[in-house]
Amino acid sequence: MTQKGVVVVAAIGNDGSNGMFTAGSPAVGRGVISVGSVDNWNITGQVANITLPSGAYRSVYVEDSNADKAPFVFESDIPIVAPLDATGSLLGCSEYPTFVNLTGRIALIKRGTCTFTVKVRFAQSAGAIGVLIYNNANGIMNAALDPAVNIPVAMLTADDGAFIINGILQGNGSGIGVVTIKSRKGAVSTFAAFTGGQMSSFSSFGPSPELDIDPVISAPGGSIWSTFPLSMGKYASLSGTSMATPYVSGTVALLKQARPNFSVNDIRKALMTSAKPLKDDNTGKLVHPYSSGSGLVNVYDAIMSRVLISPPTLTINDTNWGPVKDIPQLQSLGSVRWAVRSINVNNTDCTRGMLISLESTAANSISMYSANGTLSLTPRTWPAENTTVATAAAASSSTLPQVFTQTKSQYIPAGQSRNFIVYIVAPYGLQESDRWFYGGFLNFTLKWNQEPAPSGNYVVPYAGFNGNYRALDVMTSSAQSGLPALADANLSIIADSSQLVISKNTTAWLVYSIDVPTRVISATMLDNKNKTRGYLAYGYQEYNIRNLPNSGDSLSGAIITNKIYKDKEATVEIDVPQGKYHARLMALRPLGNPRNTCDYQIWDSPVFSVL
Template identity: 25%
Template sequence: MLALPLLVSSAPTVQANSDDGPPQVWLVEFAPGADASALESAGRELDYSIRHDFERIWNGVSVEADPATARRLERLDLVDQVWSDVVFTGPGRVADGLHAPLESDPEAAEPELAQAIETTRADDAHARGITGDGVKVGIIDTGIDYTHPDLGGCFGPGCRVTVGADFVGDDFDSDDPDHAEPVPDDDPADCVGHGTHVAGIVGANGKVTGAAPEVTFGAYKVFGCEGSTSAEVVMRAMEAALDDGMDVVNLSLGQPFQWPGYPTAEAADRLTAEGVTVVASMGNDGEAGVYSGAAPGVGEDVIAVASTDNSAQRMSAAYVAALDRTIGYRILAATPEPEAGTATDPLVWLGRACADDVSEGDVNGKAALVVRGTCTFKEKYERAVAEGATTVVIYNDRSGPFGGGGVEDLGVPMVTVTDTDGEDLRDLAAIGKAPVLEFTDRTVLVDLPRAGLASAFTAYGPAPDLSFKPDLAAPGGGIWSTVPVAEGSYAALSGTSMSSPHVAGAAALLIEQEPQLKPRDVRTRLANSAKPVPWSENSTLGELEAAHRQGTGVINVIDALDAQTYLYPTGVNTGDGTGPRTFELTLTSRDRVARTYELTHRSTIATTGDEREPGFHAAEPKVTFEPKTLDLYPGQSATVRVTVEPNAELPTGSVFGGRITARPEAGGESLTAAYSGYQGDYLAIPVLDHPEYPRLAAVVDQDAETEESDYRDVEDGEAFSLAEGPDLAALIYLGHQVSAMDVSMENADTGTVVAWEREQYLPRSPGPDDAIGLHLEDLVAERPGALEPGRWSLTVRVLKALGDESNPDHWEQWESPVFNLVE
């Protein structure tokens, strides 16, 4: 369970601040016309300090203050809102084995990145001489290993990595109280690997070739060598990228389940208004279901990128004589790496290897073969080692390769293999052949089961305000690219972190060809020309992947470069309801000849039911156009009215969508826009309906560093001391994002009401059991003396996403049982 105090506009991943914890940082957003000097004047009686003024990219400042002061700042007329400085989880180090193993022969690795740029047709642009020359791309990430020969080998004027900075220092971790204060310097060297990999996809030029191999880079390091970063740091890097004149900025990071109004998303939108094309990951929370997109990707003007899997992924190779073939393997994070030339002991089938499972074989002095699933990798690893295993081999319980972490090194290697290889090994063990893995210094290409389809991890839209996201897609699963030289120079990683830089590189190619293109034009050209992908759950049925998961599809650089007409907007939110919805699309010709366009429609798969574990439905909507065909002359614009009537068979609560294509009758490139919509009353989505929450609980234990808490149930008639505790908390589970949350307490004897300040734009609880802890001690700190001894109850009210606060039907409410407060 996550513990969260009632913070101003905070997210479920944020932990409480304390005197001994990280700096208490808030993002203060001003009302129109206000600025930092006005705040200093109006708030001079308050105890806070301004850390940074984001005047150029966001109308606000970051401040350091305690939560009570942050609330008092929000009451000032010149302040529109105070946001918590949320945590952006770190990507994990390549060297820790969180991604694919490293390649000893980089020349053999080239096909994987080449496959990806062939998919996007960036390689065809290179054949035309369009390589990104003269375009500046900012990489806001873990830094770049600029010593890598494929990235230029140096840093500074005349190098490919021309500018940049480290905004945090190697030891920074926003989640660690001892290292949460940035220690910036001028050297953006990468000690993680993620940023170097991203930069290589954008523009490597050497053993591997990126999407735009002649761009120059700005390197903006926002992560230390371990751990997380903060919104404040990411926004400072955005500001620097603007100051340094970047043409394109790539943000392969994000905070999931967020609203488009969160400061990082708004700052990214401001960058686009300043002429910078901003590309960001949609997020890797696809398995968390619908509405899982991340900020800044959900920003209105940001190009949010979904991921499709590459056709194959390179992995370290082990030879199995009993199979007479080489198989691919990955090292599970934190366990020892097997040395080339060594071999495992004979493999013995142990089973699922959860703590309470019966052992299905004697693995003492042998290598344990285990299947993935039911319990954690840590539990399986510890169980196998406790039974004497000398190596642990875990195979997938679903298709394809996989990786992971969360284990503590016990001195025994743990490697992962695919489902098919694992089942073959198990069959051999079952007939007494006791297979052995012989580790080599070579690699092998392993087919990915979702090749060309949406990656299992890629997040679903739409955004919580139903705005259309993601915008488009690119290869992100199994991408081979550069990593720091000290870590082997090349590796395969997966994520929307890898799909986003393909689009950033594609944007650079467009800008090289037409430097006058505005960010909106870049997104329009790329989205209009994107090609759809089949539904990943069953690609043989002829259905297309949900529009709110793939956008308009996978980018096609050549078609984007050749496009002579725009279809705008590229993604449309049709809202909610049960009847027809109408919207307008505009075609604008840059062509030299007149063309006749015919409008056509194709639906995409709809998601249904539980937003965390959605089902799917293929009900075809009825779509009409007014006009159905139109003549477009050079320089002319024309508007088409599109009416979408959802199929009556579509279940209430579904998110549906489709593709609108303008096809030229006499040749030329087709242009596509996409739409999504909600079937039913969006305000009817329940929020406070978890079977175990809301509930009142007492705090049993609280971690001094992270402020995460353990809880117990409250006994009938139990008394809570305002001075001595135990602390009391309301545990709230948000089933869906909410526009606002009000929390108050009422004295059952006197009728006195004491309230916290209103929360706004809260993400939903990420997992099925993640609840927010609203702690009584925070109210006491904010309203000293307001709570007197007596009988009290606590009330939580939430305003549904897009709800009207003046309409009582748009609120849900929970009231706690009465409890006793004593001195």
């Protein structure tokens, strides 16, 4: 579509709770304007009064998530309880013990681990007449629920959840009747948002499978007060990248109206380079481009822009290893990971020249993994909130990406263009084994002839991997998950495959999980001479995203039967002769060549029998 002159604007997705590599299609398509979500600065929504046993009360905002069938309306005070599930947790991800009676009460449950629907169903089965889910991160969002949920559900901030729990602890220990809530129909108010202007916790992270920066831009999408179907209350406060995306679509329309001669690429460049990077108040650094893209969209600056900067982002999907001989101040560093890129700045003003200066600002580095090497659904950042340095700003420059250029400023005559050559050094003070993704922003400041200074500020985000990205394993480590593995028809792992017999009436699964998106995964059956006989059912997949534990998509798999397929498309089925076999799973490593076996991560299953 973009190649045919159509501007495509697409939501990046709402899987931020699953961490990195959650950017969805079609947002990651080449030339697409992918959009992340920023929380609104003010939240308009339904008001609920919370009353504590001490007499103190608090007005809080809640978000109706199933309002068409069950609006969160309680005209009289209803007791709130914070029940512990069978595991002793407030997460509500398992059934409640039989002695937990929620009849006539509203259950307060913490967000996390399992889906909203699972939480509500367990509370509903225990007799709850409503559910309050409080966030496990800053901000607030809407709970996506299954149609089977038929009791009112609302979301609260983490602070409001803590407020209620403290109130319950003030009571007599029973947790019953000591804290109440009243939420009247049509009671609406506006509150200042604690997380206003910050990336929404639900907004999906990049990068794309090829390490491209996605989203490319962000816009308000958290707690947006907007029109709603008349039967559902006329107005509602909704959250999602699907709220941020139409904001950017409107921005594109305005830009196209002001600049009718702009091509699809010109529009994309103008929007991205005029955006405003977002600051992470926890670390003192800028938000990583894999979370925010270029930053918050700024339609005025995009329209008024008189420069086009190419490319609008720098993807560092391959780095040199060794000394940087071209930059004298870098020669003392010795061997480091570095990349060199060229940025073209085109002065589109045909009457005035300009002086343009280049500086850079480092963003957070982020990792998919915790310090102990396990996958982290909340990306770890450096500098961290609890960093051991005195302040985030005091972090050693060696732990941050650094940008150098031989020319920091250039004069560009009217209607002409100039190139900036930049050298980007990866944060060599961070352990490569921690698998950090680094990034930052190139900041261009413009001074036009006969105009006040400065008269324009533009950015180009850059991002890359601190290490050999091509060598990363795609499949989840067996030490962490026990996968890949053979499983029976009920997806229970088979401990002793020597007892597994595949026949006309018996099937099994080859199950696995993906940590890093991959272009190709194949699952085949090999005989006792290690010869490939054919593909398993669902044994060839392309452009696989990372498995998302929080969305119920934690496993992938292929089916093992007594029939296999000769072709990738599974159109030619053949019978498997009796004998001993094993399955082979091959996942193409990042940026690998599908035709090169050495570029695959390979796992061979234990031997099983086919009758």
